[in-house]
Amino acid sequence: MEGVQDDGPVGQRPGESGSRAPGAGRREDASADALRAAAREVEKGDLSRALELASSPLGALGALGEGLRGLARSLEERYRELQQLDRLTTHINEGLLLDDVLDGLFTDFRSALPYDRIGCSLLTDDGRTVSSRWVRSDLDVVKLGRGYAAPLAGSTLEEVFRTGRPRILNDLEGYLAAYPQSQSTRLIVSEGIRSSLTCPLVANGVPVGFLFFSSVRRGAYTEEHAQLLSRVAGQLSVIVEKGRMVSELAAQKAAIERQNAELVSLNEVKSRLLGMAAHDLRNPIGAIGMAATLLLEEFDDLPEAERRKFLADIRDQTRHMLALLDDLLDVSEVEEGRVSLSPAAVALDRFLLEAADRHGLMATPKKTRVVVESCPPGPVRTDPRRLRQIVDNLVSNAVKFSPPGSTVRLRGERRGGAWWIAVEDEGPGITLEDRVRLFEHFARLSAQPTGGEKSVGLGLAITRRAVHALGGEIWVDSEPGHGARFWFTLPGLEEGLPPGAGR
Numbered sequence: 001m002e003g004v005q006d007d008g009p010v011g012q013r014p015g016e017s018g019s020r021a022p023g024a025g026r027r028e029d030a031s032a033d034a035l036r037a038a039a040r041e042v043e044k045g046d047l048s049r050a051l052e053l054a055s056s057p058l059g060a061l062g063a064l065g066e067g068l069r070g071l072a073r074s075l076e077e078r079y080r081e082l083q084q085l086d087r088l089t090t091h092i093n094e095g096l097l098l099d100d101v102l103d104g105l106f107t108d109f110r111s112a113l114p115y116d117r118i119g120c121s122l123l124t125d126d127g128r129t130v131s132s133r134w135v136r137s138d139l140d141v142v143k144l145g146r147g148y149a150a151p152l153a154g155s156t157l158e159e160v161f162r163t164g165r166p167r168i169l170n171d172l173e174g175y176l177a178a179y180p181q182s183q184s185t186r187l188i189v190s191e192g193i194r195s196s197l198t199c200p201l202v203a204n205g206v207p208v209g210f211l212f213f214s215s216v217r218r219g220a221y222t223e224e225h226a227q228l229l230s231r232v233a234g235q236l237s238v239i240v241e242k243g244r245m246v247s248e249l250a251a252q253k254a255a256i257e258r259q260n261a262e263l264v265s266l267n268e269v270k271s272r273l274l275g276m277a278a279h280d281l282r283n284p285i286g287a288i289g290m291a292a293t294l295l296l297e298e299f300d301d302l303p304e305a306e307r308r309k310f311l312a313d314i315r316d317q318t319r320h321m322l323a324l325l326d327d328l329l330d331v332s333e334v335e336e337g338r339v340s341l342s343p344a345a346v347a348l349d350r351f352l353l354e355a356a357d358r359h360g361l362m363a364t365p366k367k368t369r370v371v372v373e374s375c376p377p378g379p380v381r382t383d384p385r386r387l388r389q390i391v392d393n394l395v396s397n398a399v400k401f402s403p404p405g406s407t408v409r410l411r412g413e414r415r416g417g418a419w420w421i422a423v424e425d426e427g428p429g430i431t432l433e434d435r436v437r438l439f440e441h442f443a444r445l446s447a448q449p450t451g452g453e454k455s456v457g458l459g460l461a462i463t464r465r466a467v468h469a470l471g472g473e474i475w476v477d478s479e480p481g482h483g484a485r486f487w488f489t490l491p492g493l494e495e496g497l498p499p500g501a502g503r
């Protein structure tokens with residue numbers, strides 16, 4: 001061959017040819033030339049060239065060449081395979097979160113392994129529990145899905161970690177017959193899976209979980225598949241672990257951001273409360289100061305009736321400030337999630353009657369009637385102080401925003417396992433726009449007090465928090481112009497009541 005240097009027969013030492021027959025020497029030269037030419041081809045990367053040397057005098061050498069060529073071929077095959085796996089793992093590694101990484105694996109790994117389903121379980125609970133974290137399947141049903149968890153100890157998966165090698169189970173029905181207690185095998189067989197290849201994931205020397213490749217075919221996996229998986233198990237482990245950590249960090253970050261947002265809004269509420277308090281306390285304090293100064297300076301000159309009027313003013317303003325302070329304290333307590341509850345048995349019908357009497361009396365100047373329409377007897381276990389706060393807020397609103405001379409109706413009903421309580425009025429109702437903000441802090445909406453009452457806009461925000469703290473819900477039914485009916489529920493009836501409680 002052109003360009004091939006003739007530097008003597010391959011493997012022949014100087015003087016060796018002298019002992020051979022003359023014809024044999026020529027044949028050997030030709031064979032050696034062919035061998036050298038083949039060697040050059042191999043050097044250039046062409047491994048396909050056949051050598052017809054088996055019957056030549058250099059047959060043994062030729063056979064050696066063939067052997068080397070075979071070795072080179074299988075090395076190249078292995079190299080290509082590794083390159084392909086490397087490309088796959090690099091691509092899979094591009095996923096940031098664990099779900100992206102595993103989705104990438106499911107899409108990309110088909111050229112390397114057969115499967116109809118891949119599952120990934122991670123060790124949780126300090127390595128004691130195997131928890132299914134992710135599953136993707138071509139099948140219609142997934143029974144062993146995310147959330148399934150089982151102890152590692154005592155399972156055959158322990159053995160997979162011990163050997164550190166992928167495990168082939170090519171007859172899962174047979175395996176289930178041998179290990180009928182294996183719930184996970186039962187589930188996966190019921191999905192239609194018949195064989196599985198389990199790869200242990202060990203990152204930085206620490207077991208982190210498993211990848212389960214599975215197929216609907218019995219006998220789908222060979223030793224070659226297991227070896228191939230062995231070769232990339234280390235890379236996959238690190239990638240999966242990275243995905244897990246990034247996912248965990250992302251979840252933590254989201255939780256911190258949520259907390260942060262809550263703190264910011266809490267802070268805003270606090271600032272507004274402070275502003276409100278300063279503003280709303282200023283007037284009564286001013287009025288009290290003025291009345292006290294007048295009483296001090298002109299006590300003797302003031303007629304008895306005037307003195308009494310000033311004193312009554314001081315008492316009323318003080319009451320108002322106390323009520324406002326109570327509300328503010330309540331809001332801050334509730335907002336910080338510090339709602340303290342002292343449960344007791346409450347006879348709801350009596351409770352509503354007392355509320356109606358109390359508010360009816362206060363509504364006398366407005367000639368508004370407050371009545372209990374209906375309420376069955378029976379105890380409810382709840383916090384009486386919070387319940388009173390809820391009912392007082394709703395009834396005082398009903399009186400406050402309804403025209404004088406109207407009627408406010410209270411009603412209690414037992415529905416299913418809960419109590420439903422309604423406060424209904426004949427006022428302007430709630431407009432659609434107002435509904436959105438109704439339960440927010442400082443929601444002073446379109447309805448205005450009809451008898452000069454104070455309106456801070458905190459009552460319903462406090463009420464809703466209190467209802468939630470008691471385990472109930474609150475909402476309003478209202479057709480604007482035709483009154484409002486506020487409903488709230490209280491859960492749980494007689495269970496857990498102290499002996500002799502209620503009626």
Ligand SMILES: Nc1ncnc2c1ncn2[C@@H]1O[C@H](COP(=O)(O)OP(=O)(O)OP(=O)(O)O)[C@@H](O)[C@H]1O
Nearest residue numbers: 397398401443444445446447455456457458459460
């Ligand atoms: N029964 C009702 N009918 C019509 N509008 C109502 C009724 N109840 C509440 N609203 C409207 O919703 C707003 C918010 O009510 P909320 O009880 O939170 O505050 P408020 O009564 O104005 O003040 P506070 O209760 O703090 O003294 C009210 O200002 C009013 O516009």
Ligand SMILES: [Mg+2]
Nearest residue numbers: 393397459460
């Ligand atoms: Mg109110």
